[in-house]
Amino acid sequence: MAKGNNVYKDAYNRCLGLLEAAGSLPSEPELGATLGVSRTTVRSVLARMAETGLIAWNKRDKKALRKPCPDDFFPVAETDSPSEIIERSFVRRLLGAGAEAGTQINELELARELGVGTTSVREFLIRFSRFGLIEKRRNSHWVLKGFTRDFALELTEIREMFELRSAAAFAALPQDDPAWAELDRLESEHHALARAIATRFNEFSELDERFHRLIHRASLNRFIVDFYDVIAMIFHYHYQWNKADERQRNETALQEHLAYIAALRSRDPAKVDAACRRHLNSARQTLLISMPETAGDAEIPAE
Amino acid sequence: MAKGNNVYKDAYNRCLGLLEAAGSLPSEPELGATLGVSRTTVRSVLARMAETGLIAWNKRDKKALRKPCPDDFFPVAETDSPSEIIERSFVRRLLGAGAEAGTQINELELARELGVGTTSVREFLIRFSRFGLIEKRRNSHWVLKGFTRDFALELTEIREMFELRSAAAFAALPQDDPAWAELDRLESEHHALARAIATRFNEFSELDERFHRLIHRASLNRFIVDFYDVIAMIFHYHYQWNKADERQRNETALQEHLAYIAALRSRDPAKVDAACRRHLNSARQTLLISMPETAGDAEIPAE
DNA sequence: TTATTGTCTTTTATCTGGAAAAAACAATTT
């Protein structure tokens, strides 16, 4: 037993999408670039597509012979890498119930439950430790620190410090910096979403992340930029199953973003600071309200 | 092949020290606590000590029979875990020369050169990635970002932000907080070292770390506390072979610490801020001056 | 009783092996 072939399966599934849209496929290197995989994987994908009669593959020609049907796709469960499987399942437990602070984490047990090797679990835990939710006892087990109110407060404290600084840096960016064009684009997306907020409110979180990452990037500081991963992880998973008031919450945040964007454009430090503070305050409130009062009494969502 | 026995060897060596100092050894659990290992390891240590005629071990009695001689110690090279071996050697290269930004890191090659398994190398790289000096390409190699001037500036920017906030929090600590007593203790150590600075200047860096960690802890924020690990790593390794002006540098810093401590005691936010700024400024200057102008032209110290 | 020792079980740390994926190289095709 060795490496799984999830990269291939995932690339294959995505390639089916491309095929359906275009009717034929580009060169191997180009395909590799768009799918984010090597040519070796691209060729495996093409080989199978030819085999199953999806395309006629002759050197440069890759014409679609028929539309992909649902059966052509690999089951999504098989397109995840062990590390993705572990992350989803681990974070779900962690942010959900039954995650009393102080609980110890057993690598072997986790590996068995999830059907992955211990190496993957270990590597995941090491990677995950930077989020400040678990801690290692030297030569011994990991300990859960818990997704507590304290954690949320510590997280938001840093976030506010970093974002205020980034926003100030953003406002000071020269007029020809590409970030301004990117901000324009994001603003239009905000307006578009605002017009259809009643039905598309669930698209906000992705926009939110792109917006804040853009701001953070203006800091030109890798530690600030990287820290946004922690925030994004928490928001991504926590709100995924905490849908209370989602629509209202997103609508408010969207309007705050628009005000924030206007402030950035004004390039007036005081206005930027005020708009940024207002938004971060409400983001903090939203997070705190949606959290269990004491660790461990949140609802666990069905898998 | 499996796990090495470096924990045992290291514990054994340290236990020889205890034996020499005390003439006899305490109970197994107590010994385990002082050495930071389990009873299982303690018993292996005792067993060997009995075998080699160092102690007479009969249940509760563990009397020294003779003084440990140099031959009794395991070679220090054998007391390091693979992960420690990798860290030292990797960081040495990284902060030294031949570490052009953009260079790619080969797990297999590194493992072979250092005589360790690839798993250890992988785990090390994952752990090390939080320092912001390397970056992973998905499904591919790691890339060196380099110990550059930019890195130093980004690092110090965060450090200053965090420490100013921590220092303010420290000054606001209630009078009965144990941190004040700890500060008193550190102050005396500073005074003691100041009196003997001519000969003991090299003891400063350890004191420096303890002092700054104490300050940072007052933030009560795990992200701030954890970030000090990045700073400590850089200072630890970088200054280990950059000894230019070490004495003068340490003497200046020591005096700045004393002023900083006095400011904290005054509990006057403006004074704290000023003293903290002064020290951080000179720390930044020191780091920048001691760095190669362009990445890769530093001297590599002999191993 | 309570701490300590003796023994047994579980878990971690690390190496190895091998398939998947990437990367490098060579041969074609436009």
Add this chain to the structure above:
DNA sequence: AAATTGTTTTTTCCAGATAAAAGACAATAA
């Protein structure tokens, strides 16, 4: 020539195995 395809080599990813170390339980001594 420049890009694309065909082929070979290298490297990563991950499961499995195992000795070391930790932890748990039982027996014994103070």
